[in-house]
Amino acid sequence: MIPRSRADNRPNSFSGTAFGHPADPFWARTLRRWNAVCWVLFGGLAAGLATMEYLGGGTYWPLLLLGALVLCYTVLDRFPGNPVLRPYTYLWVLVLGLGGIAYLWSGYAALFIVTLPHFWLFARTVRSCLVFTGLATVSTLTGSWLRKGWSLEYLGSTVVSTLIVVAASVLIGLWVHSVVAQSGERARLIEELEQAQLRLSEAHQRQGAADERERMARDIHDTLAQGFASIVVLAEAARAGLDSDTDRSAQQLRSIESTARENLAEARELVGSAEQSRVAAGSVAETLRRTLDRFTEDTGLTVVAELADPVCDQRTRVALLRCTQESLANVRKHAAASTVSVVLTPQPYGVELEITDDGRGFVIGQSRGFGLDGMRKRLAELGGRLTVTSSVGDGTRVLAMVPMTPTEHEVTA
Numbered sequence: 001m002i003p004r005s006r007a008d009n010r011p012n013s014f015s016g017t018a019f020g021h022p023a024d025p026f027w028a029r030t031l032r033r034w035n036a037v038c039w040v041l042f043g044g045l046a047a048g049l050a051t052m053e054y055l056g057g058g059t060y061w062p063l064l065l066l067g068a069l070v071l072c073y074t075v076l077d078r079f080p081g082n083p084v085l086r087p088y089t090y091l092w093v094l095v096l097g098l099g100g101i102a103y104l105w106s107g108y109a110a111l112f113i114v115t116l117p118h119f120w121l122f123a124r125t126v127r128s129c130l131v132f133t134g135l136a137t138v139s140t141l142t143g144s145w146l147r148k149g150w151s152l153e154y155l156g157s158t159v160v161s162t163l164i165v166v167a168a169s170v171l172i173g174l175w176v177h178s179v180v181a182q183s184g185e186r187a188r189l190i191e192e193l194e195q196a197q198l199r200l201s202e203a204h205q206r207q208g209a210a211d212e213r214e215r216m217a218r219d220i221h222d223t224l225a226q227g228f229a230s231i232v233v234l235a236e237a238a239r240a241g242l243d244s245d246t247d248r249s250a251q252q253l254r255s256i257e258s259t260a261r262e263n264l265a266e267a268r269e270l271v272g273s274a275e276q277s278r279v280a281a282g283s284v285a286e287t288l289r290r291t292l293d294r295f296t297e298d299t300g301l302t303v304v305a306e307l308a309d310p311v312c313d314q315r316t317r318v319a320l321l322r323c324t325q326e327s328l329a330n331v332r333k334h335a336a337a338s339t340v341s342v343v344l345t346p347q348p349y350g351v352e353l354e355i356t357d358d359g360r361g362f363v364i365g366q367s368r369g370f371g372l373d374g375m376r377k378r379l380a381e382l383g384g385r386l387t388v389t390s391s392v393g394d395g396t397r398v399l400a401m402v403p404m405t406p407t408e409h410e411v412t413a
Contacts, residue, residue: 099140
């Protein structure tokens with residue numbers, strides 16, 4: 001039993017019963033209610049016994065047995081102890097006490113009926129419940145038989161009525177046990193589901209953090225890293241030409257300043273401090289044209305451009321710009337090319353960007369750079385794809401395709 005004022009502050013003395021666990025809210029409420037019923041019954045029986053008149057002081061023995069039951073019930077209720085021994089001790093006392101009271105007092109029926117659920121509440125297994133219920137029935141009938149003697153009246157009234165009550169108690173106990181078992185199984189499944197949901201949520205959070213780190217790494221590679229690499233190359237070229245070609249060095253210094261300003265704007269964009277995104281603002285053709293002009297100015301390579309001007313949303317313009325910047329950076333660092341061709345073409349299914357060079361080429365399977373993977377993932381986020389064709393000595397062809405929405409097709413048309 002769980003006292004009203006201490007239910008949450010002390011260990012329970014009979015955890016793990018046949019019906020369920022007393023820590024459950026439903027189980028705790030059931031025990032508290034039955035606790036109140038039992039104390040009312042014990043008090044009523046004590047008052048009834050105290051007012052009865054028995055010749056020869058016979059009233060003291062029923063009161064003594066009732067007091068023993070109340071004492072055991074109080075100890076079980078109020079004081080924590082061994083979760084196995086203490087409930088079973090009370091049940092054995094209850095079995096013997098019911099027999100003794102049935103022998104000493106004819107009004108034992110109420111006590112017998114109300115205490116029958118105790119065998120289901122405090123025994124640990126269904127088998128124990130049935131065994132103790134049977135022992136209590138035998139003990140009660142024996143006590144009553146010893147008091148009344150064997151007769152048809154005893155057989156017809158006491159035995160039959162007692163067996164009916166016991167049968168009803170057993171049926172109700174088995175039914176409640178089945179309901180509690182199903183509830184326990186549902187509670188277990190719910191707990192497992194909650195644990196699975198928690199693990200899934202944690203996995204989503206980890207995946208989200210990993211995706212965000214990858215996105216930030218890709219953005220930094222495509223913006224700041226490329227800009228710093230360009231600044232380094234330009235600074236080295238400007239320093240080498242300070243004595244021989246001051247005009248060229250001055251132009252390269254202006255390019256360094258311009259690239260640094262662009263990097264600063266990109267950095268503000270990445271940390272979210274810019275009021276409005278200015279990356280790839282306006283026409284996609286104009287954006288790519290400015291990038292190609294800067295590339296020609298910085299490298300002196302020949303760039304052949306055929307740029308249509310499809311209407312694209314901001315994400316598509318940024319993706320096309322980043323693919324162009326990454327491809328041109330690879331040409332500058334690795335290709336040793338003399339000519340670069342850039343073609344932007346609207347298609348019925350979207351827009352295509354093709355960048356080719358006449359450089360040394362490479363073996364695609366041996367490429368370990370971050371740039372190509374970054375381009376693929378960026379395009380994949382928009383439903384597009386990247387195709388790279390290259391071989392040693394034959395240059396490189398990069399083809400980026402981005403699908404367009406029906407609205408964008410209509411505007412382009």
